[in-house]
Amino acid sequence: MRGPARILILGTYQRSEGIATKFLPLVWAALWRNRTESVLTLLAVTVAFALFGTMLTLNAAYERAIEDARMDRLIVACAFDCGVIPMGFREQLARVPHVTGVGGEMWIGGRDKDGRLAIMVMLVDEGMRAAWPELPLSAADWRALDASPAGIFLTRTAAARRNLHIGDTVPVDDGKGSTADGAGVYYFTVLGFIAAPPSWEAGSVGPLGVPETIVGNLRYQQHWGRPDEQNIVNVMRLAVDRPEYARAVCRDIEARFTNATPALYCVSARDDAEETAEANINMRQISLGIGAGGLFMILFLSANGLAESVRERLPEFGILKAMGYGDGRIAMLVMLEAALPTLLAALIGSALAWAVEAFVAHLAAKGLINMPGIHASVAAFAWALAAALLIALLSALAPLYRLRHTDVAAVVAGR
């Protein structure tokens, strides 16, 4: 190691060692002066940071659910009364400029075998390979679906919820009269497991608010469905060559199909996700405000605790000043006293937030709540540390001002 770098590192080490040996015992003694109250403050601040971390992560989850929805994927459905559209539209849609793929999508819904859980199966055709390549079906999966039209792929969560294994048969009762034989039951076979499509985790922005992903072959419904429902789909998904063309392509499609039966509306998957998020009450709109409210709540507690501590220890600070401690070192001492508990609380609070997030994700995965996928966020942790430092700084302002204007002789003399 070269000279200047070595000197710098050694200098930093020695300085930090100096801080550790000189300041930390003083800070520790100050914090431990009144253990009960220090622990209670720590607990209050920890709870606030747990809430802050949870809110940041929830916000990030909702934002990510929107960001994962792509602008160059379009959703086309009937404009009025939200019914179905004929498969015959596919060729016309494929001819719209900038459209690079068209896929049909139909939903079969009902109760599973013991009537306990609602089940929705999304049936797609091969056109989805180009129209919606993010659908997590591999080439082998598509081949399997082609070989077994009654097959389904589903997420492991959806399978676990129903205790399903590969090869199991899943009867779905769609209501009498909805199948060709009039019984209304579809018999699906589990072919394998897949991940949920991006932005679809927990179905937060999926169509119909479906809380899980179960994908089947549209061909099964086209053969086994009621004869008058065999050539229709609920929506068509389109891919366009450039995201910036998405809205213009949608306008074009709506104009072309204004007088069709039915008329069509078109929206990009991104716009749809944003509209869905806007149209529903969710934590996205208010999570940051709640997190900030929690921190504001403990700012006063932290500031009051520090102010009280400094007030009670004025003679101690007076002696330190008399021993030659300058304003900078005193400020560092007070800042450390303020920052150590808040940083510790931020660490513990963030860990608790992760536990809360894991619990929320567990509830979402079980379909008990409708939430986007939640993942522990490093950014949330970094924000928590930054907020902890800010709270420490704000808490220390008033005591530092007081110390700066303290008459050393007076406090040492006990006046």
Add this chain to the structure above:
Amino acid sequence: MSELRQIAAVSLIGIGSLRERYGTALVIVVGMACVVGVLTSMLSLTAGLTRAYLRPEDATRAVVWGGHATFDQSRSLHPDAVATILDAPGIARGPDGEPLADAEFLMRLLSMEGFAAGSLQLRGVGPAGLALRPAFRIVAGHMFRSGSRELLVGVGAAHRFGLGVGSQVRLRDGEWPIAGIFSCGGDIIESYLVGDALTVMAARRRAGFAQVVAQLTDPSAFPQFQEWLLENPALTVAVERKTDYDLRTAGKDTAFFTRMTFVIGAIMALGALFGIIKIMYGTVRARTREIGTLRAIGFGPLPVALSVLVEAALLGALGALLGTAIAWAIFDGREMWVGGAFRLRVAPFLWVLGLLWALGTSLLGGLMPALRAARLPASEALRAG
């Protein structure tokens, strides 16, 4: 001196000394204001949305729609079915002797400049539809004329989408002008376009209605009305009291949010609880000599303990009032759009809820410090400080 007088005296002494401890008192007030402020702000959304859906007059109304109970508005009611429904017993009659019931439909509009696809809905109503909404007022322009290609826009939708008299809305058969703007006492219908049901249905080339809203003679007429419709072999319909229907519709949007609100309120209250315990321990510590003196001159441990609880509860209540007042000042009456326009509402019950929430937290937080105060030996307390 009786116990009650002792409690009052000690509490007054404690409260009187708050001026010297205003900093610590402020911590409890601000902390509780944050907790209750967040709680009531979030619940103002639920209260506002519920109010937009749930009208006082809905108590004597019923909603009938085609198909099965879970698929409201997705299956159409044929005009023949509507005629049968209007024959059901229990429906009130208007001055003209006609049943006070209206067949309505809902449709989503194509996207156009100013709003995205599906975000604006059109509700088709008949003459009885307006009679069923006594708060309905035209605030600009004029009423649509039956048989004309004209629509009205509610004040909520007009504000949200920048629509006004003369604006054009694209339906299946072309552009329809907006003839007027209406208000309806904050009803969710203010979020929609409204048109003459039969005229718009002709334009959309569909004969089905979404639902029938019926005014019943009185709430007790509902069971008979429901039974008649469900047992009629010519009909496959679902029937629900309008209040239940509205609560279900609003609840679908708010249930999870409301649960989350209480979870968040509880977490914040837990944080505030630790803060209150800390502050009240500090208070007891600061008042040790005073407590010792009181004990020495004959005050019992119960009045001393209760005075600590009274102080905590008082500060918590002040915080609750402050928090709710701030929430009220910022949010009450603010217009919001979540699937429809409504106004946030810091309803009276939220003031009460906030107060109870704060009192519960404060009393719990003051409990341990109060016990410590009660157990302080007089001799030891007098030597302290």
